[in-house]
Amino acid sequence: MTVPAAGVQxxxxxxxxxxxxxxxxxxxxxxxxxxxxxxxxxxxxxxxSVGLPSNILHGLYSMGVVAKTAAQGLAHGDPRALKKLTxxxxxxxxxxxEIDVTGTIKEVxxxxxxxxxxARQGDNRIIRNAVxxxxx
Amino acid sequence: MxxxxxxxxxxxxxxxxxxxxxxxxxxxxxxxxxxxxxxxxVPPTFLISSSLWAPEGAAVDVGxxxxxxxxxxQEFTFHGPPPAAGQVLRVSDQIVDRYEKPGKRxxxxxxxxxxxxxxGEDGTLVAEARRTLIETAPKxxxx
Numbered sequence: 001m002t003v004p005a006a007g008v009q010x011x012x013x014x015x016x017x018x019x020x021x022x023x024x025x026x027x028x029x030x031x032x033x034x035x036x037x038x039x040x041x042x043x044x045x046x047x048x049s050v051g052l053p054s055n056i057l058h059g060l061y062s063m064g065v066v067a068k069t070a071a072q073g074l075a076h077g078d079p080r081a082l083k084k085l086t087x088x089x090x091x092x093x094x095x096x097x098e099i100d101v102t103g104t105i106k107e108v109x110x111x112x113x114x115x116x117x118x119a120r121q122g123d124n125r126i127i128r129n130a131v132x133x134x135x136x
Numbered sequence: 137m138x139x140x141x142x143x144x145x146x147x148x149x150x151x152x153x154x155x156x157x158x159x160x161x162x163x164x165x166x167x168x169x170x171x172x173x174x175x176x177x178v179p180p181t182f183l184i185s186s187s188l189w190a191p192e193g194a195a196v197d198v199g200x201x202x203x204x205x206x207x208x209x210q211e212f213t214f215h216g217p218p219p220a221a222g223q224v225l226r227v228s229d230q231i232v233d234r235y236e237k238p239g240k241r242x243x244x245x246x247x248x249x250x251x252x253x254x255x256g257e258d259g260t261l262v263a264e265a266r267r268t269l270i271e272t273a274p275k276x277x278x279x
Contacts, residue, residue, distance in 0.1 A: 019165070026165070033156075033163035034181075035188035050203070059207050060181050064164045067180035079170050080218060082180050086211040 014073025014103035057093030070132035138199020147228035154221035198248035200271035209268035243273025
């Protein structure tokens, strides 16, 4: 049983959000903030030496922008609304490109809203099958 | 081989710091006021930084070859309000699942699921992080 909540309904889309363009400087800053100093994210020469096209974005950074889209698009920017977020990391995020995030409401039950989301750089889907549960 | 399902890491303390929240929010290019001031709450993926608090050897060891290691999935669950600046959390890792699947180019891919629990000082479960790690099949399909 699906009950409309807070003026949203199944099929509604979160405002699509664009982040970036990303820079290696941002990756370095995120490495410091998160504690993930894996050189594949911050050292281009190292990343290329292990067969990557470039240094690559932290998956958790892309997860963060998915969370931001869910909260900003559907909960008036209140991150407290987010109760659960699950993502699958599938593509490599690259510097000098933007990230586009889209989301669609899949289920509404009282004040509990479930949203399907995806993050991509062009045709490269870097996060797939993301699901956010919000209380709005 | 790595630790079996059920293995728990040593638990450790994480102090949720206002400055660290501000640093993390800035690194995410966020200007959300929820992350500023004395009542700052943590951004949704902030708890990943608990690794900075982990003493040597506290993490569970899934035993995967780092050169073939992928981070396949990640989940955060908040059981109440998100942790806020000043809160002290007890953090512990546990391996909750391990399985294998045939790789697309032969060989076996190995999976491990690790849950990190974040508990308040009274033991209440505040949040959980669940990550699925993948070890890709060795090159050449030999396994």
